[in-house]
Amino acid sequence: MASLLQVDRVQYVFDVDTQDSQSLSRLYFCIYCLGLRSSHNLLHEDDSHFCPQALDSLASAEAVSRKNKCSNSWRCPACLHTLSTRATSTISPPTTDSNKPTVKTVYYQSCTFCRWSTRSVGIDDKEVANDAWMEKENPSLPRINKLLEYYKYLEHKEKVEQARKSPIKKELMSVTMQLKQKYTSSKHSPGKKSMFGDSLSGALSSLRLKDVSSLKDVSIDASSTLALDDVEKLNTDVYKPVQFTAMTSTAQRLDQPGNQIIECSDLAPRRSQMFMKQSLRCKICDHNIIKPEYSPTSIKFKIHLIALNHIPDIRISKPSTLRAGERCQFVLSITNPTEHVIHATFLPMEETKHEINAKIELPTCDIVVGKFDDAAEFVDQLTSTNNTDDASIIAFRRGNKVGFYVHCTPDPALSPGDNVWVGMRFKHEHYGSAPLALLLKGGEVEKEPEPNWLTHSVFINLGKIQSSLE
Amino acid sequence: MLSQRKQKTNPNAIVAADALVCEEATLEGSITIGANCVVHPKAGIYAKDGPIVIGQGNIIEEQTRIINRNPPGVTGSSPLIIGNCNTFEVGSEFEGKSLGNNNVLEAKARVGPNTTLSNSCVIGAGCHVNTEEILPENTIICGDNYLRRINNDKLPSQTPQLDFLKKILPNYHFLVKPNKPA
Ligand SMILES: [Zn+2]
Numbered sequence A: 001m002a003s004l005l006q007v008d009r010v011q012y013v014f015d016v017d018t019q020d021s022q023s024l025s026r027l028y029f030c031i032y033c034l035g036l037r038s039s040h041n042l043l044h045e046d047d048s049h050f051c052p053q054a055l056d057s058l059a060s061a062e063a064v065s066r067k068n069k070c071s072n073s074w075r076c077p078a079c080l081h082t083l084s085t086r087a088t089s090t091i092s093p094p095t096t097d098s099n100k101p102t103v104k105t106v107y108y109q110s111c112t113f114c115r116w117s118t119r120s121v122g123i124d125d126k127e128v129a130n131d132a133w134m135e136k137e138n139p140s141l142p143r144i145n146k147l148l149e150y151y152k153y154l155e156h157k158e159k160v161e162q163a164r165k166s167p168i169k170k171e172l173m174s175v176t177m178q179l180k181q182k183y184t185s186s187k188h189s190p191g192k193k194s195m196f197g198d199s200l201s202g203a204l205s206s207l208r209l210k211d212v213s214s215l216k217d218v219s220i221d222a223s224s225t226l227a228l229d230d231v232e233k234l235n236t237d238v239y240k241p242v243q244f245t246a247m248t249s250t251a252q253r254l255d256q257p258g259n260q261i262i263e264c265s266d267l268a269p270r271r272s273q274m275f276m277k278q279s280l281r282c283k284i285c286d287h288n289i290i291k292p293e294y295s296p297t298s299i300k301f302k303i304h305l306i307a308l309n310h311i312p313d314i315r316i317s318k319p320s321t322l323r324a325g326e327r328c329q330f331v332l333s334i335t336n337p338t339e340h341v342i343h344a345t346f347l348p349m350e351e352t353k354h355e356i357n358a359k360i361e362l363p364t365c366d367i368v369v370g371k372f373d374d375a376a377e378f379v380d381q382l383t384s385t386n387n388t389d390d391a392s393i394i395a396f397r398r399g400n401k402v403g404f405y406v407h408c409t410p411d412p413a414l415s416p417g418d419n420v421w422v423g424m425r426f427k428h429e430h431y432g433s434a435p436l437a438l439l440l441k442g443g444e445v446e447k448e449p450e451p452n453w454l455t456h457s458v459f460i461n462l463g464k465i466q467s468s469l470e
Numbered sequence B: 001m002l003s004q005r006k007q008k009t010n011p012n013a014i015v016a017a018d019a020l021v022c023e024e025a026t027l028e029g030s031i032t033i034g035a036n037c038v039v040h041p042k043a044g045i046y047a048k049d050g051p052i053v054i055g056q057g058n059i060i061e062e063q064t065r066i067i068n069r070n071p072p073g074v075t076g077s078s079p080l081i082i083g084n085c086n087t088f089e090v091g092s093e094f095e096g097k098s099l100g101n102n103n104v105l106e107a108k109a110r111v112g113p114n115t116t117l118s119n120s121c122v123i124g125a126g127c128h129v130n131t132e133e134i135l136p137e138n139t140i141i142c143g144d145n146y147l148r149r150i151n152n153d154k155l156p157s158q159t160p161q162l163d164f165l166k167k168i169l170p171n172y173h174f175l176v177k178p179n180k181p182a
């Protein structure tokens, strides 16, 4: 069975209290407080917004005020591909001033993928290549603005009352304040494109707290309701056969949630949405864990502390047939990503909230794992074989990867198809963080550092119980 | 070279005077190629069960296959008539009943024997169409979901591309000599 990419089968506990666990490949490692971090317990900060087509970047505040949309790049409303601007020359008929017909260049937008063009929906050609295009306005915009004004009013009102009572505590923040935070700063909505909230966030960002005394009452009209009898009768046109080439698809409608266009003839180009570069920060020590380079053309990172670069990776190397109550043998592998030889010691799992339904027999001695070496793949692998290895424990040894045997006995009560989970802890020394941390702070490295010993709890899904017939 | 010479001697292939047919193209059976057409090397036109008549100004790119073949259980030799100014992009395949004017078969598109294309239709890259129908004019089919749309805009003209090819191709390829009776 291919378990090469089944990274979720080995789960590392990143939160000791809640026993929350995740695949190592999705975790980060704080080299300052020496702990695994998941994206949920890191602070997300948006560094910059950028357009992957036009490759221009904007500061967050500016991006919010532009509703997170790129000013130079447009999207096809029919297939959501990027539109390209086409130039063509037209001959306009002679005017009264001159008798000769004039030739001028006009621009229109067309999709190279689905051949949709602004001409096909009757949008006039423009005489300048950029800045002449307009997005269709959301028909509900006046209502949204009205509501925003009302919420602003409510917010002020609440703030005045809060100030009278007690200083605002974060936990007791009012709903409108939370809404404002959610939609005005993207710190709290990491990585998500704000599809629904873009017009909302744009308008909200323009709101700033003003002097309370300038507050004036705002009232909004309740949305109108109709009695069933007053509802407009169903148009008999709906029983006509649907001309589906003239109707928009669901994907096209949902692409423009503000004005869900029903007929293809109403499609209009949309501005491309900006993407975000975000950095992650450890909540405990306030250090950056992930910091991308600012430039939108670069895909590199200034700081890139992912767990896979620091913590040994345990994988299932060779699965085996699992039957309830029967002892079987597995090969697990441990890969050392660091430039130091490490000694891994395996320990039994303590009390855990996680479901464990098999007993595991772990190697009782230390396992020495070689260091990561860039050149290793060019060197004859056999030379690195350690002949002192106990063949009953070590299955194979390749550079910085060691395979070792474990035995497992699933609970007799399990039935075929049940997932078998085992738990274990392992301890290894961790070098290099101190000098690396020093380097990042700009200090000098003096001597070989003392290792820290780290202990990780790991849950492994060994596979499913097979039926005894097979 | 021998296999290329063979085409010259295909007595049933009639090539108009200013059509540009590369020698490395395969012409099989009774084929008429109209004026101003460009047939790239390694394109294949197979008139198996009936003649193929190709109009003017068509571009037939590499690896294209145009086939006139009877569906199982059908006999007779009805001609496959292809109109003017159609573009068959790289790797496309047309086995349909007939084709009007100004159609585009994008790369790797395929039209099966049940479908007829009218005029100015576009079969998008990789789309395989074999429904029992005559596609209305200006139909565009594209994408994974074969989304259909009626295009209200004219498709861009292929004339610049034709002119370019007619200038470039003779520099690098042997051409089939036109043999259309005057
Ligand atoms: Zn498109």
Ligand SMILES: [Zn+2]
Binding pocket: A030, A031, A032, A033, A034, A282, A283, A284, A285, A286, A287
């Ligand atoms: Zn930290």
